[in-house]
Amino acid sequence: MSEKIDRNLSLELIRATEAAALSTALVMGRGEIKSISQGAAQAMQTALRAVDVEGRIVIGEGQEGEAAYLYTGQAVGTGTGPKMDVAVRAIDGARLLAHGAPHAISIIALSEQDSLFKLPPGLRYMYKIVVGPEAKGAISLDKPADWNLANIAKAKHIDVREVTAAVLDRPRNQQLVREIRQAGARLHLISDGDIHAAMMAALPETGVDVLMGIGGANEAIVTACLLKCLDGEMVCRLYPHNIATRQDALAQGLTLNEIYGVNDLVKSDNVFVSITGVTDGERLEGVRYSEGNVHTHSIVMRSKSGTMRDVRARHRLDKLMRYSEIDFAGANNLTGAGVATR
Incomplete structure (x- = not known):
């Protein structure tokens, strides 16, 4: 039976993984693991406010009280639209990014409500x-x-x-x-x-x-x-x-x-995933800078359709920073003296 084309949420999630990547890429190699994790989670959480879902974090950055952003049980999204379980790793490989090593990514997944496995307490x-x-x-x-x-x-x-x-x-x-x-x-x-x-x-x-x-x-x-x-x-x-x-x-x-x-x-067959490269890897390029621009490489996918898209984006930070509440230039993560914001 044919169905009407519905929303592919992975195309909306890409802004969240891009935000996490862009907000932390400038501190690559500085050894600042804690600020990387927190900055990426803050940026991703902010970007998720614009996604029309009623989401609940099932796999997050930590428990409430342990993590300031994207903690387990937190509501995300606009609160309207489909009810979804959310699994995030704002930065998978924060140590890799801190050391300037390859294969750091930002990833988020959405699945239908109550479809993600809930881990027994204490089992890590x-x-x-x-x-x-x-x-x-x-x-x-x-x-x-x-x-x-x-x-x-x-x-x-x-x-x-x-x-x-x-x-x-x-x-x-x-x-x-x-x-x-x-x-x-x-x-x-x-x-x-x-x-x-x-x-x-x-x-x-x-x-x-x-x-x-x-x-x-x-x-x-x-x-x-x-x-x-x-x-x-x-x-x-x-x-x-x-x-x-x-x-x-x-x-x-x-x-x-x-x-x-x-x-x-994952009990649902309708899963949405977005991944953005932060440091270079064999399959995903990391965040790269050129005069006036920042470049990202992402993969978005959906299980129901089996579609996987490579998305290469060019971002104009001078324009983004005029209106966005997200710190795309990473200034909040820069602890060194004399570092200017683009």
Whole structure:
């Protein structure tokens, strides 16, 4: 049955991720992680005021009282329009941006109300495996790394030695790193930003075939929104990072053996995602400056239609700053003396 063309909210969300990127790009390499995170969240929250949705933050920058902006449970949008769950990472890879390293992005996802998984209190990590459409059905958390890598290689018609696995470089992933090396696969250790790495694993010809290992649980839900749009697959399991967290989880009736897929974390088939590059990456260019202009590169996507758009924008800051309440020039994040606003 045909339907009337409705709003593609991802095209409206792009202004929020662009705002987060533009408000923080000038502090690249200055080491100011806290100001980057707060400045990006403030800019994104301000931009979301213009989006005609009745949104509620499900995955945010922290709990109320911990985060000043975009905290879990906060209402966003104009308050009119569809009721939506909202998942944000104003900057995924704040440390990357602070160090001037590649792959920092800004991302936001909207899904229909009550469709996003609500994490049990205190559980901050998940073990996850992420692949693109070619390797759907080829991964399992109940199998060792070498089995998964061999299956991915078979699904992609390549040798296991040609499979590249991205893993977050943390002590908790050291055993996995050893297993990947023993399996003969290529290894790409990342310091931060596993949402970006998951996107790379889900897209074709990026040089990354799979994301594996223990990373953020909030990031897993944002990743699930992304994979809904890209037709990728993820399997994940909650990972208690200490004894107290494990005991709390068991007291909540969890066995910690539950395996969650994309459809468990995002129950809606109508998901909207916008991603803007902040620092350069293989798939997204970071914010770039030229005389009088700032350039951004974004990807917007919708799961219902399967449409993905690359959006390259040129921004005239002299005009934007005349009327916008968003600090596009990043002046609020600049702590060094003598730094002028464009």
